[in-house]
Amino acid sequence: MAHILIVDDEETILFAMGQYIMAQGCTVDTARELEEAQALLSNIRYHLVVADLRLSGIHGSEGLDLVAMVRECCPSTRVIVLTAYGSAEMQQEALRRGADAVLHKSMPLADVADHAMRLLGCAA
Amino acid sequence: MTPLLRDILATDALQIVFQPVVELIGDKLQLHMLECLTRGPRNTNAARADVMFEYVRRKRVEPTVDRACILLGLHAAAALPGTPDLSFNTHASTLGRDSEFPALLVAMADEVGIDPSRITIEIIEHAHGWDGATFDRALRTLRSFGARIALDDVGLGHSNYQMMIDTHPQYMKIDRYFVHGAHADLDRRAVLDSIAQLALRLGARVVAEGVEDTRDLLPLSDAGIDLAQGYLFARPLAAPELIASGWLQPSAPIAAPARSFACPA
Numbered sequence: 060m061a062h063i064l065i066v067d068d069e070e071t072i073l074f075a076m077g078q079y080i081m082a083q084g085c086t087v088d089t090a091r092e093l094e095e096a097q098a099l100l101s102n103i104r105y106h107l108v109v110a111d112l113r114l115s116g117i118h119g120s121e122g123l124d125l126v127a128m129v130r131e132c133c134p135s136t137r138v139i140v141l142t143a144y145g146s147a148e149m150q151q152e153a154l155r156r157g158a159d160a161v162l163h164k165s166m167p168l169a170d171v172a173d174h175a176m177r178l179l180g181c182a183a
Numbered sequence: 184m185t186p187l188l189r190d191i192l193a194t195d196a197l198q199i200v201f202q203p204v205v206e207l208i209g210d211k212l213q214l215h216m217l218e219c220l221t222r223g224p225r226n227t228n229a230a231r232a233d234v235m236f237e238y239v240r241r242k243r244v245e246p247t248v249d250r251a252c253i254l255l256g257l258h259a260a261a262a263l264p265g266t267p268d269l270s271f272n273t274h275a276s277t278l279g280r281d282s283e284f285p286a287l288l289v290a291m292a293d294e295v296g297i298d299p300s301r302i303t304i305e306i307i308e309h310a311h312g313w314d315g316a317t318f319d320r321a322l323r324t325l326r327s328f329g330a331r332i333a334l335d336d337v338g339l340g341h342s343n344y345q346m347m348i349d350t351h352p353q354y355m356k357i358d359r360y361f362v363h364g365a366h367a368d369l370d371r372r373a374v375l376d377s378i379a380q381l382a383l384r385l386g387a388r389v390v391a392e393g394v395e396d397t398r399d400l401l402p403l404s405d406a407g408i409d410l411a412q413g414y415l416f417a418r419p420l421a422a423p424e425l426i427a428s429g430w431l432q433p434s435a436p437i438a439a440p441a442r443s444f445a446c447p448a
Contacts, residue, residue, distance in 0.1 A: 088228065095187050095228055098238035102231065 061085040061179050062103070066096040066110040066125060067141070072164075076109065079168045083176060093121040100128055105136050106179055109171070111164070112142040112149065120149060123156055130157035137178040139171070187229060188242060192251055196224035199252075199259040200419035203430050204270070204390055204412045207404070212437050214430050215410055216268035216303060219256035220419050240308060245274040246281035254291055259422055261295035265431050270303035270333060275346075278306065278321040279313025285324035300329030303354060307335045309346050322350060333390070337378060347385060355382045359393020359413070366398035372406070379406040 063085045067073050073089045081087050088103070090096035093114050100108070108129055112122035122140050129136050140153045143164040150161040159178055162171060190196055199219055206215040223229030229238060239248045253271050260269050277284055289299050304325055322332060333354035334346055338361050347355070357378055365371040375391070382389045391403050394413030403411060420428060429437075 090228060091187065092185055094238055094241035095185075097241055098234045099228055101237045102233045 061106040062088070063107045063109065063175065064088050064090065064096065064099060064103075064105045066090045066093075066108065066114065066122070068092060068111065068113075068115040072111075076168060076171065079172050080109075080175060083172055085175075093124060096125055097128060100125070100132060104133055107137045107139070107175055109139045109141065109175065112140055112153065113144065120152075123149075123153055126153055126156040126158045139174060139178065141171070185242070187227060187238060188244065190224045190227045191229050191235060191239070191248060193224065197252060197255055198222040198421070199256050200421050201260075201263075201425050202412060202419040203417045203425075204410055205416045207400070207409045207411060212416065214267060216270055217260070217263075217425075218270045218272075218305070218412065219253075219260060220272070221252040221256065236308070240274070240276070240310075243276075245308075246277045246284060249273050249277040250281075250284070250287065253288060257291050257295050257297055261297055263422060263431060264426065265433060266298075266301060267431060268301045268303065269297070270305050272305045272307045272335065275306050275309040275318065276313045278304075279315065279318035282317050282320070285321045285328075288325070288330075289328045298329070299325075302329075303331040303333050305333040305335045305354075305356065306346070306350060306352075309340070309343075315349075319349075334387075338374060347381070347387075351385070352387050354390055354410075355385075355387045356390045356392050356412075357408075362391045362393050362399055362403070362413075363395060364399070365402040366396065372402045375402055375406040375408065379408050383407070 063080055065073055065076050065080070065087060068091050073091065077087045077089050088099060090099055096110065108125065110122045110125045113119045114121035126138050126140060129138050137159045138157065140158045140161045141164045142150065142161060153161050160174055162174060199221060201217040201219055203217055204215045205212045220232065222232055223235035229235035239245055256271055292299050292302060325332065331353040332350055333356055334350055334352040335356045336358045337355045339358045355378060357375065361371050361374045365375055379389050388410055389408045390410040390412055391408050392412050394400070394411045394415045397415065417428065417430065425431065
């Protein structure tokens with residue numbers, strides 16, 4: 060069973076996406092801030108991380124820090140970055156740091172889940 | 184304050200459990216001290232202690248959370264029967280950044296009727312980023328009240344020779360990585376022997392952490408290590424379980440688990 064970490068500072072998104080991905084048969088952990096996600100990543104191996112680019116932090120691109128951490132501490136973990144406002148440069152930077160996909164937050168949950176399942180090698 | 188930190192610091196959110204550190208005397212055991220451990224709020228990511236303390240370090244709020252944990256731990260310990268020695272985990276960064284911590288600890292202990300000479304401060308997570316002079320002053324203050332110092336996780340990370348020199352610990356706690364499976368691993372036995380000899384020279388006692396297998400008792404004994412902690416003896420116990428377990432009864436030492444296993448040469 061795939062173990063997935065969803066990181067977003069909006070509770071409603073965490074809840075809705077968590078429910079949707081759990082319905083695909085995955086185990087889901089959620090984190091609301093960068094340090095919470097980092098603490099989980101330091102102790103738990105996830106198959107996939109789905110992280111918002113902006114997490115109410117200082118520089119507004121905390122998701123990039125998470126991508127870098129995942130690539131350093133657990134290279135086999137796949138990463139999806141979600142962005143609502145990110146520029147093309149920011150998206151390129153996420154991919155350069157090792158994100159497997161950068162998706163717009165307006166994308167329907169079904170499509171996000173579809174991306175997630177394909178990255179995990181599962182049928183959605 | 185962030186939601187998770189608010190959860191951690193909420194009233195009644197943290198739970199205290201105690202794990203015995205035992206002294207191996209021949210084929211008997213007796214309680215040496217109790218390590219007071221904190222469990223984070225249920226139904227949050229901080230329910231896992233390793234996640235909670237990693238989060239706390241990343242938020243750089245170690246002094247705040249260490250104060251809360253020790254205050255709760257002291258209150259929980261004060262309600263136990265008898266006067267067992269106690270150990271509390273404290274971040275090196277708390278001792279190095281919170282200059283009021285030692286005096287506060289002593290005051291909190293005094294308030295609940297625990298003599299500071301019963302207390303051992305286990306220094307954890309020694310990554311730098313704190314003031315060395317404040318750290319040294321904290322250790323001196325704690326010692327002046329009779330408290331003892333333990334170096335946790337010896338052999339891993341920053342728990343290194345420099346920290347042994349800087350802290351002059353009365354206890355060195357060897358991480359379970361070197362203990363578990365030592366009966367069948369000459370390299371681990373070599374590390375145990377080496378740390379035990381070093382501790383002897385430095386005037387410290389060694390505690391073997393994570394003992395789960397009776398077969399690992401022989402290499403500990405061979406190395407001269409007579410203090411141990413782990414699920415083989417007792418898991419971390421809430422106060423009522425600890426009282427019911429009999430560990431706190433002032434009776435004769437109890438028989439050790441069988442250790443009649445052959446140890447590979």
